[in-house]
């Protein structure tokens with residue numbers, strides 16, 4: 001089946017609970033959807049985009065001060081796997097100390113610091129709001145989500161004429177429960193693989209829709225939902241000879257608590273599929289096994305019920 005003409009679902013955040021069913025469908029079939037009426041001011045989004053662009057202009061010695069707090073949370077220089085890609089990031093957005101530290105490392109101005117603080121807080125709130133809406137739409141609570149850890153990452157793609165047709169970021173899933181992306185408003189290139197196209201898999205381009213934000217579900221969402229929510233496989237391709245910038249906010253999960261499917265999702269026909277994991281341990285397993293595109297969930301699977309000794 002060709003995927004031409006397919007488009008990821010658009011969810012109106014202002015229209016709940018009416019959109020509940022549409023949201024759950026989007027999360028099962030696409031693992032990806034666009035949100036509108038998200039209340040993040042457009043001026044804040046564009047101010048943040050300008051800050052992001054200038055953060056990448058500092059000398060590499062300064063960028064390297066942005067060291068990892070958890071694996072992969074800090075500066076990523078262009079490398080063999082993704083030579084066109086560069087990223088800066090920060091773990092634990094809920095901690096204003098961590099945000100200040102990020103700003104100090106990169107020697108940002110007072111205005112830039114203000115923008116980063118306001119943006120971080122707005123997007124942090126939005127990730128918890130979107131997750132709460134999803135959990136509620138699935139008939140379960142989400143009490144502790146405000147305490148969950150968040151990671152923030154800004155991405156730059158050095159696209160040129162010569163790189164058109166090559167890959168900006170290879171196929172992967174996110175490790176998070178969910179990710180909110182502020183894409184480049186002009187330069188496309190993100191592609192997602194809907195579940196209907198598996199197991200062969202074909203990509204659907206996600207064209208930018210200025211003012212909206214994009215949500216992707218990650219490995220934790222699949223583990224938590226007992227396999228019903230889809231951790232969307234995606235990549236970024238170079239389609240234009242233009243620099244591309246994106247901003248990602250990852251809702252990772254509770255810090256030390258084991259995550260497992262709530263009892264509402266488990267019955268005789270739907271036995272528990274995955275062993276309980278903390279975010280950090282699932283992430284470690286993902287890195288140690290080199291499984292970037294969701295294969296880590298195969299490693300987290302419990303043996304079939306018939307072979308389990310109860």
Ligand SMILES: O=C(O)CCC(=O)C(=O)O
Pocket residue numbers: 153155169174181183190234236245246248
């Ligand atoms: O830049 C994008 O549009 C996607 C970035 C992404 O997939 C990620 O940061 O995990």
Ligand SMILES: [Fe+2]
Pocket residue numbers: 172173174234
């Ligand atoms: Fe991603």
